[in-house]
Amino acid sequence: MRYAPEHKEATRARIVAAASRRFRQAGGAGAGIAGLMRELRLTHGGFYRHFESKDQLFEEALAAAADEMGALIAGRAEAAPPDARLRVIVDTYLSEAHCAHPEAGCPLAALGADITRLPRRSRDACQRLLWAYAARMASYMPGATLDARVERAALLFSAMAGTLTLARATSDAAARRRLLEAGRAFHAAAAEV
Amino acid sequence: MRYAPEHKEATRARIVAAASRRFRQAGGAGAGIAGLMRELRLTHGGFYRHFESKDQLFEEALAAAADEMGALIAGRAEAAPPDARLRVIVDTYLSEAHCAHPEAGCPLAALGADITRLPRRSRDACQRLLWAYAARMASYMPGATLDARVERAALLFSAMAGTLTLARATSDAAARRRLLEAGRAFHAAAAEV
DNA sequence: TGTACATCAGTGAACGCGCGTTCACTGATGTAC
DNA sequence: TGTACATCAGTGAACGCGCGTTCACTGATGTAC
Numbered sequence: 001m002r003y004a005p006e007h008k009e010a011t012r013a014r015i016v017a018a019a020s021r022r023f024r025q026a027g028g029a030g031a032g033i034a035g036l037m038r039e040l041r042l043t044h045g046g047f048y049r050h051f052e053s054k055d056q057l058f059e060e061a062l063a064a065a066a067d068e069m070g071a072l073i074a075g076r077a078e079a080a081p082p083d084a085r086l087r088v089i090v091d092t093y094l095s096e097a098h099c100a101h102p103e104a105g106c107p108l109a110a111l112g113a114d115i116t117r118l119p120r121r122s123r124d125a126c127q128r129l130l131w132a133y134a135a136r137m138a139s140y141m142p143g144a145t146l147d148a149r150v151e152r153a154a155l156l157f158s159a160m161a162g163t164l165t166l167a168r169a170t171s172d173a174a175a176r177r178r179l180l181e182a183g184r185a186f187h188a189a190a191a192e193v
Numbered sequence: 194m195r196y197a198p199e200h201k202e203a204t205r206a207r208i209v210a211a212a213s214r215r216f217r218q219a220g221g222a223g224a225g226i227a228g229l230m231r232e233l234r235l236t237h238g239g240f241y242r243h244f245e246s247k248d249q250l251f252e253e254a255l256a257a258a259a260d261e262m263g264a265l266i267a268g269r270a271e272a273a274p275p276d277a278r279l280r281v282i283v284d285t286y287l288s289e290a291h292c293a294h295p296e297a298g299c300p301l302a303a304l305g306a307d308i309t310r311l312p313r314r315s316r317d318a319c320q321r322l323l324w325a326y327a328a329r330m331a332s333y334m335p336g337a338t339l340d341a342r343v344e345r346a347a348l349l350f351s352a353m354a355g356t357l358t359l360a361r362a363t364s365d366a367a368a369r370r371r372l373l374e375a376g377r378a379f380h381a382a383a384a385e386v
Numbered sequence: 387t388g389t390a391c392a393t394c395a396g397t398g399a400a401c402g403c404g405c406g407t408t409c410a411c412t413g414a415t416g417t418a419c
Numbered sequence: 420t421g422t423a424c425a426t427c428a429g430t431g432a433a434c435g436c437g438c439g440t441t442c443a444c445t446g447a448t449g450t451a452c
Contacts, residue, residue, distance in 0.1 A: 003447085003448085004448095032437075032438060032439080033438080033439065033440085034437075034438080034439090035437095044439090044440090045440090045441085045442085047439095047440090048439095048440070048441080053439080053440085054438095054439065054440090
C-alpha cells in the first residue's frame, strides 16, 4: 500500500531509535535485524528499503546514541553552576542509573570494543562519531586550547567508560555500588588535572 | 586411538591458550568453536571431550588472559625501582604494542563489555576473575589499606582499559598515538592520587 | 470526471551460511585372565 | 605368553537454529491522459 510521504522517514527513525537501544543492550553481534523489526511490528524484509546493510544501521544507531548521551550530559551540565559542571558530568556518567541502563547510555562504554572489530570503512565512520562526541563535551573541560579540552574530554570519558564497564560486569550489587562511588571521586579528581 | 596420559591435558591447554587469543581478538561472539579447533588441526567434535560448553571455555580463556596480563605487568613492575613502578605499569598498559595486540593483552579492555552480557552464572565467575586480577595489581598501588589498594587498582585498570579501547577504535594512527601518549600522563597522574 | 497505469513501503518465503552441540564410530593402547 | 575386551581422544556427519540478505509480490494512493 502507499503511505503518506512522511511515513517512510518516521519508520526509518523508529528503526534507528530501536536499534540504538538494542545494540547498546545486546552488542553489535547480539542484536539482529529480525528481532529489531519484530519489535516494531514490521517484517524483516522491509528493512532493506531503509538501509543498505546492518553495518550502515550500526553507524546510524551509534550516531543516535552519541547524540542522545551528549544531549543528556550537556543538559545536566548546563543546569549546574559553571564551577560544578565537571562534577555533575562525572556524577551523571557514573550514576547507578547509567550503570543499570546501558541501552540508554554511553555508546563508548557499550559498543567501544565492537567498534574496534568493525571492517575498516565502518570503523572510520564510528571513530569520527566518537571523537565528535568528545568534541561536544570539550566545552566543559579544563584546558588552555580547544585541542587540549577535546583531548581531556576523550581521556575522561574513555576512562569513565572503562570503569562503568567494570561496574556493569560486577554482579555483586554492593561491590558495584562501592566501585561507582569510588569512581566518582577518582575520575572527578583526575578530570580537574 | 589411545594417547599418552599427559596428552589430553596438553590438548586442553592448547585449546584454552588459542581460545584466549581468539576471544580477545574477535570477541566472545566473533570467535567460534569450529575455527578454533581447525587452527589446532583438530575437529570440532572433539571439543566436548574437554569442555561442557562454549561458556565454560570462555571462562577458562578469560582466566588464562588475566594470568598472562597479570604476569606481564607484574614482571615489568618488579624489574623497576619501587618508586617508578606505577609509571612503568601505566606506560606498559598504554603502550603502542598493547594497543596493537589485543589478542595478547588485557581481558578487561578486550572482553569487558562481553562479560556484562553473559548469563548470570558465567558472569559471576568472570567477575571474580576480573577482581582477582585487580587484587594481584593491588601491591603496586598507593593506599593505606589492602581494600583501598584493590579499589585503586580496579579504578586505574578499568580507566586505562577504557582509554585503550578508544585508542583501538581510533583508526587514524597519529590521533591514536597522541591519545595513548596523553593517556599515559593522564592516568599516571590519576593513579598517584 | 473517469480510467489506466506507476509508485513503493511493507510482506513473507526463501537463499546460503555458520553457529553450538550431539552422536555413532575409529583404532591404538592398557588391562584382565 | 597369548588373547579378549575396555578405554577414550579424536573424527566427521548431522541436528536445529538464527543470522544477513534477496526477491516476487501486494495493494492503497498519486499521476497522466
